[in-house]
Amino acid sequence: MTEGIFTGLKRTSSADSADVVIDMSGVRALESTLNYIRFLEDKNKELREQNDFLEDEKRRCYLDMKKDEETIERLKRSNLYLTQIVIDSYSESKRSSMNRRKLGRKWRAR
Numbered sequence: 001m002t003e004g005i006f007t008g009l010k011r012t013s014s015a016d017s018a019d020v021v022i023d024m025s026g027v028r029a030l031e032s033t034l035n036y037i038r039f040l041e042d043k044n045k046e047l048r049e050q051n052d053f054l055e056d057e058k059r060r061c062y063l064d065m066k067k068d069e070e071t072i073e074r075l076k077r078s079n080l081y082l083t084q085i086v087i088d089s090y091s092e093s094k095r096s097s098m099n100r101r102k103l104g105r106k107w108r109a110r
Helices: 024-109
Strands: 009-013 018-022
Touching (some): 018 024
Antiparallel strands (some): 009 018
């Protein structure tokens, strides 16, 4: 008889077939191994769920970033437009002010 991987696993062989005998320590070792495999499967499932959640979160973040970039571009255009309106109104105000002064000087000179 030779001893296998587990201390409770013993293999005996005859000319026709090989018989495997497992005692209680071998059964406990197999149960322990099965429990560990189940634990790893559960952990793998949890990690897959967490990974799926993080992938969804990443996708949502990229969508938010795209929306934010579009909003920033829209606000930049709006800012340029409003700045141009302010400059134009200021220039018009200055021109009208200068025309009034010019007319005032013209009338005083007569």
